[in-house]
Amino acid sequence: MLSCADDNCKRLRRRGVRELSCRAQLRRACKAAAMKPPPFAYDAPETIDEALGLLDEHGDEAKVLAGGQSLIPLLSMRLARPARLVDIARIAELGQIFLNGSTRIGATVRQCAVERSAELRTANPLLGKAIPFIGHGPIRNRGTIGGSVAHADPAAELPAVMLLLEAEMVLRSASGGERTVPAAEFFEGFLTTAAQPQELLVELRLPAWLPGTGAGFQEIARRHGDFAIVGAGAVVQLDPGTGLVTDSRLAFTGVAGTPVRATEAERMLVGHEPTIAAIAEMAAVARAGLEPSGDVHASAAYRRHIAGVLTERVVKEAVDAAR
């Protein structure tokens, strides 16, 4: 559930994860963990403006609490010690979904909302395919879509989905007003995004799902429900007349500090028929373009290998869905 890359520690500390500075420390912290959250002050604002005021006033000392499925374990292990939590779950405005062509999802919409809404899955089939890979049902019953995107775990599904969809994150702060950041610029590194501590992620904007487009999502994990060792997602659009690929996108989780798009491999399919051979060639290029690091769960070579295998699977899945 947690990971630590040494070079990312400065960033982590800036994000309020103060006690984690290396893998050994993480291990020690887990072993000695009190498993109860440290004391903090708590606010549950009912409007966005109230929340923004609190974040502005308390700056680095405060942390947003959404579903708590990542933050509460960090608190219990004493890896984060914010002085104040701003619980955004009671802000009605953040829990709304708007479907009209494009899809706008409020930050605190729970992950389970996608599983429970056929309408939402039709509006965005990629979201529907990726969400069931997140943890287990009870985690998705509390975890929010915005929380997963804001947390930016490199192995998480939703950041990769946002990257594939070329979605936009809407951030708001008391002093800076509202700004919109494209997914390609949002994920900056391990647990690090473009959002500033006083900024609230308020909404995710997903472009309209175009006709003739299919999605695929697959991953390999040690155990069902674990964070994946490597995950892959693909979106393919076919010309209804010729059957040639008009748009092709491919992204991975778990192979770097952020989710990554395989831009070179993606382009290979455009203008071509998506044959088994063409997809295999694409997978070879995608695999060669990755520089994953190895850890206790999987070596770099294994990660690269399964990235190739998953590429073939998800692109075929997307092509079949597009037909």
Place this chain on the structure above:
Amino acid sequence: MPPAELQTPHTPHTPPDESPDLTVTVNATVNGTRRSTTVEPRRTLADWLRDDLGLTATHLGCEQGVCGACTVLVDGDPVRSCLMLAVQAREMAVTTVEGLGSVADMHPVQQGCLDAMSFQCGFCTPGFLMAITAYLARRGQTAEVPDGRAPSDDEIREALSGNLCRCTGYQSIVDGVRRAWEITSESAGA
């Protein structure tokens, strides 16, 4: 007469910290009864149930969301009570295994799991019972099974994948779910 310190009903095991005098009032409906206490905001729902309300049937295994022993229902949905603060459950309806049924009047899920002997040490059982209850209730509501088909092994295993058991090897739990489904459909048909 036991020494004074043993007379206190239950000592909350939240470790002593530099304790700020920050408290919040948590009021929620627990197993159908309104409960209200004043706690620190850091109190998890699991500790609130166990230490403040004395409802110790909910077990704590990993306290990091992995094992599912602490599963309770919040507004009908199974959630990890170790990963929810009590204050987050304010104004919500919480159901623990104490709220399912009694020895004299068992809930179909309890009866099903007893019939199939779905437990050995029993540590994981409260979490499983809550997860199974929510699964069967939701399955009954969705129109996905119009033919009244019994849940398949795969379906059951997927639904319970977030709960770990170190003893049974899971097969007897899968059998218990199917038995619970039978009891529920028999009583619905009767």
